[in-house]
Amino acid sequence: MTSPRKTTGMVDAAGKKRAGGQIVKAEFTRSSSSTIAIDALELRAVRRRFMAINQDRLRRVRESLEHRQQVFMQLLPLLFHINHPMLPGYLTNxxxxxxxxxxxxKRCIQAARKLARSFSYQRRAQRRYSIHALYMMGSTGTIAYSRASDFDIWICHRPGLPDDQLAALREKADGIQSWAESLGLEVHFFLMDDVSFREQEHQQLSNENAGSSQHHLLLDEFYRTGLLVAGRFPVWWLVPPEYESRYDEYVDKLIVNRFIKAVDIVDFGGLSGLPSEEFFGATLWQLYKAVDSPYKSILKILLMEAYANQYPDIDLLAMRFKKLVHQADVQLDRLDPYVMMCNTVEEYLFSRREMERLDLARRCFYFKVNEAMSKPDHGLAQSWRRQAIRELVESWGWSHSKLTTLDQRRQWKIKRVLEERHLLVDELTRSYRALSQFGRENDDSKVSINADDLNLLGRKLYVAFERKSGKVELINPGVSSDLSEERLALHYISGEGQHSWAMYRGPVLERDTAENEPLKRSAGLLDLLAWCHFNGLINRNPSTVSIHPTDCCLSQWELRCVLDCLQQLFPGGRLPDNNMDALSKSATLCEAGLFINLAQDPMSKLTRNGMQLVSERIDPLSYGGQWENLAISFQMIALTSWGEVLTFGYSGHTALMDCLCDYFAWQPVTNGSAPPPIPCFSFSSSRGAIIARRIEDLFRDVAEYFYRNYWRRHARYALRIGQHYFVLQCENDVPRYLELESREALLDHLGQAQASFSPIHVDVQTLDNSPLGIALKHNREGVVQLFYRLDHGHAEVWILDERGSLFHQRIIFHDRQTLLGQFQRFLEAVRYRLRNMQQPSSLSNDDDTEYYRIVRDSMGQWFPETQKTSRWMDSHYLDVQVIGSPDDSNRGAFSIFCGNREFSILEHGDNIFLAVANYITDQRGSGSRYPIYITDIDLSSSVFASDSGTGVQTIHFLNQKKRIEQQLNESLHQLRKN
Structure with a gap:
């Protein structure tokens, strides 16, 4: 039921009556307004007229449907009236x-039995009906309805229906919608209730729902186009136009004085005016719809312009419609909502003498009607739609040749489509500016559309109309169905250190380019080919595209391969329908492809000289003895969740890293799901397939490493490209890279302190089978691990501390006890100091440091061999303890203790390391030539100032140990020389 209303007037003591006591006419007065007169006979007559128009338009709807589709109209109300397991849309009882x-x-029941033979209808009385009415709205039953049109159906349900029942009703409607699709009908259902609508509580904005962008304009359209399929009629029919400003008062009187029953009506509210603040949101909504249906939207935007021109005394089409019905002027064709809209727009534009816009508006109307009037009627002579549109085009003075041109719209080619698109976009832009200006001039303080809907519509318009670098512009917004060209000419233009590409229509040779305007120019080849692909210029036979000059960097074979790949990635250049849900979130990548060295051979210099680069080093990113990078340029194409097609180009020695970081920036690492896998292609050289596979594997490896593990935000990934090294690590939740010029610089960087556990992964081909890869794979959080490998009298040592920082040192090897014993003493001392500091430590509760020797197995593969450490601490070494650091700003606190002997920088100055080396040499027996090892360091807090925020960790002590030991051993070597 509708919400209860308060009585706003008093009934006069006297009223005119017919025999039997039936009220024929009653008058109601208010102290502050004129008398309201209600005539019961006139009410019935008006309702009969509306119902007659309604039935005639429903008949036209049925007649426009194919025979197999007419069952939809027959069964539609029944499907929402009952729940039957054998009928479409059934969920539960x-x-x-x-x-x-x-x-x-009877016909409805017979149609139901054709779908379900066991069906039988049993009428059951219900105390309350869940659905008050079904309405069709839009072009159904009008001159604008064609077989390509869709059905918009309002399900007017009982106000206050619980959320779970609303969800069930929505699911039932979805089932019926799917059944309609099987019949070849596109149907959209909208759940409505009149109470919420009157209070302007709108549903969420979606592809088909205007949300809060318009209210009165939607009501205007509903009242002039809505068709009652079943249920309650709109009480708006009965309110005379002269009482529209007192709509609520009039309806109250109808109900209170029992002219009508509240259970017989739905009440979406009156339509006495159109507030200025609604124009902006409604304009945005129509611009949004114009992305896919520009002709229909231009008509509606021009109607809003006409309304704005009449403001504040707007003659709404719904009110014109009502006035004609109340005046008994019920000629069906004259009352056609789209004819009325076209006439209003014509009146507005003609009054302004804007004849070009008038011609465009008429074309929009003609395309919406979708009747080819240049063709003979044949069996369609009795079609009321053709008869009506014929009268209109004759009144417009259109020639047969013009009709022929318009009827061939679906076969228009690129030049004509570009002209039409320019006109459409100019018109949309002009109307948008005019209506925006109108809104600002009349009421800048109010906007009826809510912020979320405004944001969504703005994003959609940004995607559709905003120009930006690399964006593939779609030039065919529902204009032509086939833009393919029989011949195209692709020209490479080079000069002054820059190059570009241009596409011409027809077999345009180099000497003819000055006389022909290209269809499109582009700095990047992929950008140009993608534009051709998505706009349908290139048909299935790429040989229709000639390349000029013929000896340029692009071969016909490579062109064919690139076009095949675009077809594979984006079949037919068709884009999926993007919805409002996607626009409500940040844009993500849906599909992407990467083209490497497009029209560029990385080995061209060698090839021209008749040479081939042959080497056992086959990694395309560091090929041959000179570590040549064969992946020198990248062009990426991507489809986003917002429906944009974008291209990106990268060149230079950091091209791969720039491309990789940009690709992963689309998806924050903490989301846990990587962007979609990116297929890679390369056709310009004999090693193209190997290059593409290498890059594809790299992207997949990086994605798996960063997006699959809990430490992904802090992890590091290292690789070599050419002669340089790069380290990837997350910054602001996306991977960023740091470039390093040598292997030594890489190891130094990996040895830096970390704020939290940051494991390291090195690209497998960068490792060149180095044993370091095995050590990194065994890294564990909170544990210090030492790995060493023997190599020609030396030991290569790697230590991974509790946060994954890497320490590396190559030292002379005497024996295992000497090597591991001194590290064990030192690491145990560091562990003791970390646990006694005032800040929390990242060390685990396990007291043991892990020690491994890396050796080869019988197959030549590296593996870690666990080393036992129990007896190394028993060795009687001379303890060498360092207090402070020589780099400390408070240098006077720096001392070295050898056993109980102290060497202070205050005493020895810069000769402190020589003095310590001399003392240790004296303490050793003759012939002892092994290096000096530090067993303990006590560092002051100022040493860690450069690593503020990271806290103290084992790597700080190891790095100081290495530096001080180097100075001590240099002094020891100097003593031996002397």
Whole structure:
């Protein structure tokens, strides 16, 4: 039921009556307004007229459908009136159903039995009906309806229906919608209730729902186009136009004085005016719809312009419609909503003498009607739509040749489509500016559309109309169905250190380019080919594209391969329908492809000289003895969740890293799901397939490493490209890279302190089978691990501390006890100091440091061999303890203790390391030539100032140990020389 209303007037003591006591006419007065007169006979007559128009338009809807589709119209109310397991849309017996004042007829029951032979209808009385009415709205039953049109159906349900029942009703509607699709009909259902609508509580904005962008304009369209399929009629029909400003008062009187029953009506509210603040949101909504249906939207935007021109005394089309019906002027064709809209727009534009816009508006109307009037009627002579549109085009003075041109719109080619698109975009832009200016001039303080809907519509318009670098512009917004060209000419233009590409229509040779305007120019080849692909210029035979000059960097074979790849990635250049849900979130990548060395051979210099680069080093990123990078340029194409097609180009020695970081920036690492896998292609050289596979594997490896593990935000990934090294690590939740010029610089960087556990992964081909890869794979959080490998009298030592920082040192090897014993003493001392500091430590509760020797197995593969450490601490070494650091700003606190002997920088100055080396040499027996090892360091807090925020970790002590030991051993070597 509708919400209860308060009585706003008093009934006069006297009223005119007919025999039997029936009220024929009653008058109601208010102290502050004129008398309201209600005539019961006139009410019935008006309702009969509206119902007659309604039935005639429903008949036209049925007649426009194919025979197999007519069952949809027959069964539509029944499907929402009952729940039957054998009928479309059935969920459960508890799904809300039942339409007020509806009972199926014989034909409806017969149609139901054709779908379900066991069906039998049993009428059951219900206390309350879940559905008050079904309405069709839009072009159905009008001159603008064609077989390509869709059905918009309002399900007017009982106000206050619980959320779970609303969800069930929505699911039932979805089932019926799917059934309609099987019949070849596009149907959209909208759940409405009149109370919420009157209070302007709108549903969420979606592809088909205007949300809060318009209210009165939607009501205007509903009242002039809505068709009652079943259930309650709109009480708006009965309110005379002269009482529209007192709509609520008039309806109250109708109900209170029993001219009508509240259970017989739905009430979406009156339509006495159109507030200025609604124009902006409604304009945005129509611009959004113009992305896919520009002709229909231009008509509606021009109607809003006409309304704005009449403001504040707007003659709404719904009110014109009502006035004609109340005046008994019920010629069906004259009352056609789209004819009325076209006439209003014509009146507005003609009054302004804007004849070009008038011609465009008429074309929009003609395309919406979708009747080819240049063709003979044949069997369609009795079609009321053709007869009506014929009268219109004759009144417009259109020639047969013009009709022929318009009827061939679906076959228009690129030049004509570009002209039409320019006109459409100019018109949309002009109307948008005019209506925006109108809104600002009349009421800048109010905007009826809510912020979320405004943001969504703005994003959609940004995607559709905003120009930006690399964006593939779609030039065919529902204009032509086939833009393919029989011949195209692709020209490479080079000069002054820059190059570009241009596409011409027809077999244009180099000497003819000055006389022909290219269809499009582009700095990047992929950008140009993608534009051709998505706009359908290149048909399935790429040989229709000639390349000029013929000896340029692009071969016909490579062109064919690139076009095949675009077809594979984006079949037919068709884009998926993007919805409002996607626009409500940040844009992500849906599909992407990467073209490497497009029209560029990385080995061209060698090839021209008749040479081939041959080497056992086959990694395309560091090929041959000179570590040549064969992946020198990248062009990426990507489809986003917002529906944009974008291209990106990268060149230079950091091209790969720039491309990789940009690609992963689309998806924050903490989301846990990587962007979609990116297929890679390369056709310009004999090693193209190897290059593409290498890059594809790299992207997959990086994605798996960063996006699959809990430490992904802090992890590091290292690789070599050419003669340089790069380290990837997350910054602001996306991977960023640091370039390093040598292997030594890489190891130094990996040895830096970390704020939290940051494991390291080195690209497998960068490692060149180095044993370091095995050490990194065994890294564990909170544990210090030492790995060493023997190599020609030396030991290569790697230590991974509790946060994954890498320490590396190559030292002379005497024996295992000497090597591991001194590190064990030192690491145990560091562990003791870390646990006694005032800040929390990242060390685990396990007291043991892990020690491994890396050796080869019988197959030549590296593996870690666990080393036992129990006896190394028993060795009687001379303890060498360092207090402070020589780099400390408070240098006077720096001392070295050898056993109980102290060497202070205050005493020895810069000769402190020589003095310590001399003392240790004296303490050793003759012939002892092994290096000096530090067993303990006590560092002051100022040493860690450069690593503020990271806290103290084992790597700080190891790095100081290495530096001080180097100075001590240099002094020891100097003593031996002397």
């Amino acid at each position: 508890k799904t809300p159903c039942g339409i007020s004042d509806y009972a199926p007829g």
